[in-house]
Amino acid sequence: xxxxxxxxxxxxxxxxxxxxxxxxxxxxxxxxxxxxxxxxxxxxxxxxxxxxxxxxxxxxxxxxxxxxxxxxxxxxxxxxxxxxxxxxxxxxxxxxxxxxxxxxxxxxxxxxxxxxxxxxxxxxxxxxxxxxxxxxxxxxxxxxxxxxxxxxxxxxxxxxxxxxxxxxxxxxxxxxxxxxxxxxxxxxxxxxxxxxxxxxxxxxxxxxxxxxxxxxxxxxxxxxxxxxxxxxxxxxxxxxxxxxxxxxxxxxxxxxxxxxxxxxxxxxxxxxxxxxxxxxxxxxxxxxxx
Numbered sequence: 464x465x466x467x468x469x470x471x472x473x474x475x476x477x478x479x480x481x482x483x484x485x486x487x488x489x490x491x492x493x494x495x496x497x498x499x500x501x502x503x504x505x506x507x508x509x510x511x512x513x514x515x516x517x518x519x520x521x522x523x524x525x526x527x528x529x530x531x532x533x534x535x536x537x538x539x540x541x542x543x544x545x546x547x548x549x550x551x552x553x554x555x556x557x558x559x560x561x562x563x564x565x566x567x568x569x570x571x572x573x574x575x576x577x578x579x580x581x582x583x584x585x586x587x588x589x590x591x592x593x594x595x596x597x598x599x600x601x602x603x604x605x606x607x608x609x610x611x612x613x614x615x616x617x618x619x620x621x622x623x624x625x626x627x628x629x630x631x632x633x634x635x636x637x638x639x640x641x642x643x644x645x646x647x648x649x650x651x652x653x654x655x656x657x658x659x660x661x662x663x664x665x666x667x668x669x670x671x672x673x674x675x676x677x678x679x680x681x682x683x684x685x686x687x688x689x690x691x692x693x694x695x696x697x698x699x700x701x702x703x704x705x706x707x708x709x710x711x712x713x714x715x716x717x718x719x720x721x722x723x724x725x726x727x728x729x730x731x732x733x734x735x736x737x738x739x740x741x742x743x744x745x746x747x748x749x750x751x752x753x
C-alpha cells in the first residue's frame with residue numbers, strides 16, 4: 464500500500480485488510496508511539512470488515528521515525544494526528560468509518576470524533592483514558608503508592624517533581640547513554656503498572672520511538688485543555704459507543720471510563736475483571752455487533 468504524505472515532512476504508513484466492500488473501520492493504536500500491529504486484525508471479522516491500520520507520526524513504519532534523535536517533534540501533536548486521520552479518510556474516499564482503539568488510542572479517537580462527528584459511524588474503546596493532567600499524574604506518580612520500590616527507582620532519574628517533563632528532557636539529551644537509561648527505566652515502569660504489557664521486550668528502534676513520543680506527549684498534557692474531552696462528550700450523541708474497561712486497571716482507573724459513559728448519551732460501559740489489557744474475545748464481541 465502507498466504511504467500518505469500528511470505534510471510537515473511526515474509520511475504515515477497505512478494498510479488495508481479484510482473485505483474491500485466491508486464496513487470501514489480505522490484502528491487507532493495506543494502509546495502514543497506504539498505503532499499498529501497486525502494483531503489488531505484478530506478482533507475483526509475480516510469477511511465483513513474493511514480494516515485500515517496506520518502508524519501515527521514518528522512510529523511504526525511512518526517516517527521520519529522518532530527513534531532518530533535528529534527527528535524534530537514540533538509537528539507531532541494530538542491535533543496533527545487528528546488532521547492525519549481525516550486526510551487518510553479523504554484519501555481513501557470513505558464517507559464515514561467505525562473507530563476502534565484503546566489506551567492512548569481512545570484519547571485520540573475522542574478528539575477526532577468530537578471534531579468530525581459526522582464522519583464516525585460507531586466507536587469501540589478498550590482501556591479508556593482521556594489523557595487529562597490528572598490521568599497523567601496518576602500514571603506516573605499516584606499509582607506509585609502500590610509500587611513504592613519501583614516508583615522510587617523510576618523517579619530517581621530526574622530532579623524535582625516534574626517526573627514526566629524530566630524524562631522528556633532526558634530523551635532529548637545529546638548523550639545516547641542518558642537516553643538509553645531513561646528509555647529503559649520508562650519502559651520498566653510502564654511494564655510494572657500496565658499488567659500484560661512488555662515494552663522492555665520491544666525491538667530497540669520501536670522502544671526508543673515509543674518512549675520519546677510518550678514523554679513528548681505527556682509532558683505537554685497532549686495539547687488538550689484539561690477535561691475538554693469529557694466536557695465535549697455531548698458532541699458524540701447519536702454515535703453508538705461501547706467502552707470496555709478492566710476493573711483491575713491500575714494505570715487507567717475505571718473512574719475515567721465511568722465518567723465518559725455518564726457524559727456520552729447512548730454509550731454502553733462493559734466492565735471486565737481485566738487489567739489494562741482487555742481480552743480479544745470481549746472486544747471482538749463488541750465489534751461484531753456493528
